[in-house]
Amino acid sequence: MPALRQALAAALLAYAPAAMAQDQPPRELPARSLPVPGTVSPQMQKIIGMPLRTGWNTPPTTPEEWRKLAEAGAAATRQGLPGLRDRLKVDVEPGEMGGVKVFRVTPKEIKPENRNRLLIHIHGGCYVLNPGEAGLPEAILMAGLGGYPVVSIDYRMPPDAYFPAALDDVVAVWKAALRERDAKTMAVFGSSAGGALTLEMVLKAKAEGLPLPAAIAPGTPMSDATGAGDSFRTNALVDNVLVAVDGFCHAATVFYANGHDLADPLISPVYGDVRGFPPTILTSGTRDLLLSNTVRMHRALRNAGVEASLQVFEAQAHAYYNRDDTAPETREVFGEIAGFFDKHLAR
Incomplete structure (x- = not known):
């Protein structure tokens, strides 16, 4: 615990000039223990009780180390995909749109009202993780639970390509989709970096005068990469995925930005x-x-x-709703998003 407190203190100090009111003293809190709450499902309790992400405060320091980390994580995720596809009854087919690699994720039974609709998915992973099929779990969840056809974008990532490559790929897919169908029949969604890219894509499309999606769903978006925001402190060491403000995900974003200003709205859309x-x-x-x-x-x-x-869910840390397709909270999250899209998309 002393080592964690020291790491947390360092993280907070690193961001103090940008994110804290300098003329007000910080509030000192006593050491405390957080129980796993009984107000969530057993599946969610299991995820909450997991230890902090391994290596959250020791990110890679070279491009090759980042590549190896992404490949290792992708290999682990791919192992669970066949079972997820089978349980949710979806088919996955690789393809290309606008010169960008994509995956078409199609429910075996598309809801009648969604047959002329399309959702575009942008995967998360702090701009550096989940290449290839590893970026598909959220798209499979939406297709299977929502009954929508989905196109998931396998955008370029470091160390092969840096900002704005990922955004360029997302915009290229959007332009290709517009050549096939009316924007009023399409929505865009994604979590974490995918949530930020969803917002960034709309900013870019708006600037270029392109038709905009009928609706969007940015989940827990990385909308401010500068480190501002109260929950970076209040939920430090509470979120067992991202863990702390100066942890792995910030290092990954800096790596992706490649020297670009983190306050640029195309990195921090807030x-x-x-x-x-x-x-x-x-x-x-x-x-x-x-x-x-x-x-x-x-x-x-x-x-x-x-x-x-x-929508804010009880006790969930970063993007928990993508972790377990059997959790009732997962089905509730995607049910809410699917209903929101149904309300706003033309048929």
Whole structure:
């Protein structure tokens, strides 16, 4: 525990100039223990009780180390995909759109109202993880639980390509989709870096005068990469996925940005002009390190006059809803998003 406290103190100090009011003293809190709450499902309790992410405060330091880490994580994720596809009754087929690699994820039974609709998925992973099929779990969950056909984008990532390559790929797929169908029949969704890229894509499309999606669903988006936001402190060492403000995911984002200003709205979309955005549903949890990122993005949208819904789930840390397809909370999250899309997409 002393080592963790020391790491946390260092993380907080690293971001103090950018994210803390310097004329107000910090509030000192006593050491405390957080029990796994009984207010969530047994499946969610199991995830909450897991230890902190291995290596959260010792990220790779070379491009090759980042590549090896991504490959190792992808190999582990791929092992669970056949079972997930079978349980949720979806088919996956590789393809290409706009010169970008994609996967078409199709339910064996598409809901009748969704036959002329399409969802575009942007996977998470702090801009560096989940290459190839490893980026598919969330797309499979949405296709299987929501009954929508989904295209999941296998965007370029470091060390092969840096900012703005991922965004360029997402915009290229959106342009290709627009050549095939009406924007009013499409929505875009994704979590973490995928949530940020969803917002960034809309900013970019708006700037280029492109038709916008009928709706979007950024889940726990990395909407502010500068380290601002209260939950970076209040949920430090509580979120067992991202863990702390100066941890693995920040290092990955810096690696992706490759020297670019982290406050650029195309990396931190909370600072962008979101007027005219499509209806948006955002998702987070009470233990999520990015709860403030999600809440602040919601307020930015609402202040710009955008229809925006915010769902915050009990005790969930970062993107827990993508972890276990048998958890009732997972089905509730995707049920809410699917219903939101159904309300806003043309048939």
